Amino acid sequence: MDSPWTVAPEPFDSPVAALLWRTYYTEVSDRWYLLHEGRATDPGELEREVAADTGDYLAAPGGVLLVARYRGEPAGTAGVRLLDSSTAELKRVFLRPELRGKGGASLLLTRAESAARELGAQRLVLDTRSDLIESRTLYTRHGYEETARYNDDPYSEHWYAKQLA
Numbered sequence: 001m002d003s004p005w006t007v008a009p010e011p012f013d014s015p016v017a018a019l020l021w022r023t024y025y026t027e028v029s030d031r032w033y034l035l036h037e038g039r040a041t042d043p044g045e046l047e048r049e050v051a052a053d054t055g056d057y058l059a060a061p062g063g064v065l066l067v068a069r070y071r072g073e074p075a076g077t078a079g080v081r082l083l084d085s086s087t088a089e090l091k092r093v094f095l096r097p098e099l100r101g102k103g104g105a106s107l108l109l110t111r112a113e114s115a116a117r118e119l120g121a122q123r124l125v126l127d128t129r130s131d132l133i134e135s136r137t138l139y140t141r142h143g144y145e146e147t148a149r150y151n152d153d154p155y156s157e158h159w160y161a162k163q164l165a
Contacts, residue, residue: 088121
């Protein structure tokens with residue numbers, strides 16, 4: 001039986017990538033503000049932050065953005081960028097909420113790990129927040145272990161790493 005999922009590289013600045021980046025950022029930003037300040041993200045702030053992070057670090061030769069599609073429709077992303085010659089960082093792992101629980105997140109993560117290996121990485125790291133329970137569960141289920149802080153992102157609360165075979 002054919003899978004309804006496909007995952008393929010996508011230019012970081014394509015219209016599909018931009019739409020998914022905005023959707024991802026809106027969700028994680030709103031979740032943070034609702035938890036900490038009881039409000040949704042201010043629209044002006046959202047526009048500034050989305051524009052400030054172009055994702056250019058997900059371009060070749062040191063990065064890649066993968067887009068998952070469900071039945072041909074854009075469904076989610078996973079980005080990988082090299083931090084050094086042997087370590088890559090996982091970025092923008094996201095699946096549209098209505099498509100969660102259908103196997104897409106695991107597929108995206110597996111493909112991102114393969115992409116990291118293709119870039120020459122032997123280790124994959126990521127950061128996330130405490131309120132992103134689904135993400136933390138996904139990473140743990142796939143063999144990621146909490147590790148020491150490796151960046152100074154003010155919103156990060158958990159850092160994970162996985163050795164790539």
